[in-house]
Amino acid sequence: MDPHTEYTENTESAESAGRTGYARYTVGAEIADHAAPAGDLAGRWEQRRLAARLVNPANRRRLPVIVVGTGLAGASAAATLAELGHPVTSFCYQDSPRRAHSIAAQGGINAAKNYRGDGDSVARLFKDTIKGGDFRARESNVHRLAEVSTQIIDQCVAQGVPFARDYGGLLDTRSFGGAQVSRTFYARGQTGQQLLLGAYQAMSRQVAAGNVTVHARTEMLDLVVVDGRARGVVVRDLVTGEVTTHLAEAVVLATGGYGNAYFLSTNAMGCNASAVWRAHRRGALFANPCFTQIHPTCIPVSGEHQSKLTLMSESLRNDGRVWVPTTGGDTRAPGNIPAAERDYFLERMYPAFGNLVPRDIASRAAKRVCDEGRGVGPGGLGVYLDFADAIERLGAPAVEEKYGNLFAMYERITGEDPYTVPMRIYPAVHYTMGGLWVDYDLQSTIPGLFVIGEANFSDHGANRLGASALMQGLADGYFVLPTTLTHYLAAGPFAPVDADDPELVATQAGVQDRVKRLLTIDGDLSADHFHRELGLLMWEKCGMERDAAGLREALARIPELRAQFWSRLRVPGTGAGLNQSLEKAGRVADFLELAELMCLDALHREESCGGHFRAEHQSPGGEAARDDEAFAYVAAWEYTDGPPILHRERLTFDNVTLATRNYA
């Protein structure tokens, strides 16, 4: 008996209004990852590499690849594929590949180097990641990630990434949430920047060598699938407005996460779901769309003009202590509140991990104390992150050395000095664990479409540990994809695609029609207006805490909003040339579709796990209550013009014991 039929009935409001909402789904065949070798977990990657077919160097030149996205995943993949000899065409929407959103990552990158001799190992990183993800990730993928993590550090150092070092000249590390070892490598608060510059430079070398062609300020608007294989992309040149099609033997999507569905998030303004959503509409399954990560340490919202939220790196929790006043309505300045009247709630609730509990747990704890009326700052939506003890213990210069740029950023934004007044922080949307479904080879359900980095769903289950996204992006791009994509390409070159191939022509026409439609609605509201409204709705109904009633409300509201969007949108200007309103409108249109799938996924998953917290499913102590029997699966959704189809990929855990996460 399917436990989810309840919602398949519950479609009244959406359907009776004649809208194409899908607060309803059907259940399709189960799926499985057939790419991972069976056998001993630790030997699987070695085995896969051995079994993978190779391409003779002379033939690689005849096997061009498209890589969309130039973040850590995309840039590292483009560089490596080009080094192997494949001609690579690369796209990004920014004016330079170096500006991809990975640049903003602050805290660090994990690797099981065990340089500290503190008990770290590949096996431990594997376990921490599986447990951190609340047992909703695939064992084989996560183990591989842990294995290649050490190679990443070697590679980056060879490229000249200036990681922090100690006085002996060796690499320094720090601790991140969800781990009791110190395995996070960093470059002050700019780790993402330094890693991305390394990958960008490696890619630039290949540009000069003529092996990579970069199309910056170019946005992918659709995927070309011919004879069941991904063969190209339809893109719009954001400067000239020209819509063109690029063809290749395979397509790699490295287009990042979709956190901007919430409007306010720590993502860059341009982060979008368009590439993955368009691929989903062409047949790629979308996995676990409701698994979003709310990061506990962000600067609180200051007003309604707010355009984005700023992360204060998790690394701050190494030395900062999180607290609120013990009683609500305490309006004293933080410095005037005596220690006895402070509640260091993370240390109290989770003594073993203290301030370094995983993000989902820290976020919910902060929400809980604010809901109790003990929050601080405007609207009571904030908790203190206090460095007074660290400054006393280490001295202000040492604290500045570690976190100087973060403190400066905080001061610029808030006008308050964190050396003397505790920071105020509040959770904000940060990362999306969900993404296009991929197998062990990182191939989606469309042959020839590979998905890497945050754009796929693969390694983090229901919650990502800090400093693991950079690791995953680079693992995918430098080490995994080059092996598995080569295996795919070994069967090529595939039949050439004709310029008048009907599937190709239809895809191109679809993109042009859509651009034209957006420009000619001629309503009265900006795309931002709709984005804001959608974001607020998602934050309230599908945010840190979700319940069935709220999700149903959202599922009813989103189709209305979408209908309004397509009748009242106004995009000034034309499509011939730079038109940022048009770009924005296209992205919001896709968020308006994806958001619905996110809510549906959240509604169907009748359990709490990781970043997905259903109010109905919690322990008496308010912790997430997983339901492994019913939900130890990946929810992979298939797009249809009607209700989506759910395909389950069962997860089995042979190397870790399924247990309730316990950080106390």
Place this chain on the structure above:
Amino acid sequence: MATLTRAPASAGRRRQGASHRSTVVMKIAMAISGAVLLAYLTAHMLGNLKIFFGESSFDHYAHWLRTIGEPLVPHEGTLWIIRAALTASVVVHMAMAILLTRRARRARPVKYAHRPPVQGSYAARTMRWGGVIIALFVVYHLLDLTVGVANPVGASGKPYTNVTADFEHWYITAIYTVAVVAVGFHLRHGVWSMTRTLGRQRPGTERLIARISTGYAVLMTVGFLSVPFAVTVGIVG
């Protein structure tokens, strides 16, 4: 109809250029030629101070300049070598100045509505016009005291007479003052800039070098100006 692009086969390595004609090399040429001029200018200034030791001392010095190295080199031989080096330096220095200035103009075709200098070194911003003033002055200076045609007296072989004749006129003193101050500013930024152009400095030495440049420029300015003012005021002559 949308255009279609098939991914290209590898295009092969792009040619990488050499740097021997780069802007940095042009600046190095300026710095070296500037340094030659600088060395000369320093000697020139020190020589000028001889005037305070009286007419014969000064004239003897001028005469000595023409006999350096004799009999190994012919009369005025060394002087001509110096003159040749100076001319070459001036030519290189000015040629590079002109090329780099033209390049800079091309690099900023549209001006800002207004742009307050943030760093605000007056000396740095007046290098080009200052240079032009210096060039014009050098021509006048040569006609005045070397060739003699622009000098009120113009007596050959009697520099003391010519110099004192000049600065009895306030407007000649004024011309020299303007020019020497221009040289001062030029040197203030020039010396600083030269050290940047010619090499790597240890971080943190910047302020020291800036101070040295200023001090040097002030010394040179005062040294050069002491002569005309001494004459005008009547200490000399």
Place this chain on the structure above:
Amino acid sequence: MKLTLRIWRQKGPADRGGMVAYDVPDASADMSFLELLDVLNERLTESGEEPVAFDHDCREGICGACSLVIDGVPHGPQKATTTCQLHLRHFRDGQTIDVEPWRAAAFPVVKDLVVDRSGLDRIIEAGGYVTAPTGSAPEAHATPIAKADADAAFEAATCIGCGACVAACPNGSAMLFTAAKATHLGLLPQGRVEQDTRVEAMIHAHDEADFGGCTNTGECTAVCPKGIPLGVIGRFNGDVLGALWRGR
């Protein structure tokens, strides 16, 4: 607070462009400068006018996309701060503010305040990398690097490639950017091997991209949001000289 913005509007590369004044009566001191433009743009859009185009993405001062000359100063009046991190509390109520694009031949205007900075990418492509193909790396701890060198390399590596240095330079030179990258790599043992070819190729690409020559005025450092020191240029010049000397 009420502010008047005089903004450079230019329809496209071929358009002549000019300054246009807009009043924003409902600004708040907590807003960032870009949020002020958001508010203006929302209003322009809803009244059917084309909003002002400007580059931005991360809005946290790290991607280097934002690029406004505010009252004649690239990235505006607050030192070591990108445009996106500049907040209105640094302006007076009633103030009139000029907003212009980066101006340099190497940065042609695309539209309004958006310029094309791809010249900077050409410089990196020419040599701003270490040749270390994936898979070739030795164990990371094989080469210890003195902390001082690692820290200095990091300081230089924090350049965000925004191009403010070019916008501020009276010569339209990109030497601060170029030298920052060369210094980052040149200070590390991994980068020293190709030092000579790197600096030569980079200065060549710099000149090819129509940037001007440096005259060490220091305007660049003064506006650089990451405070890249002028010293990197001296270092770079020395490296070019060294490369010439060694006769590559």
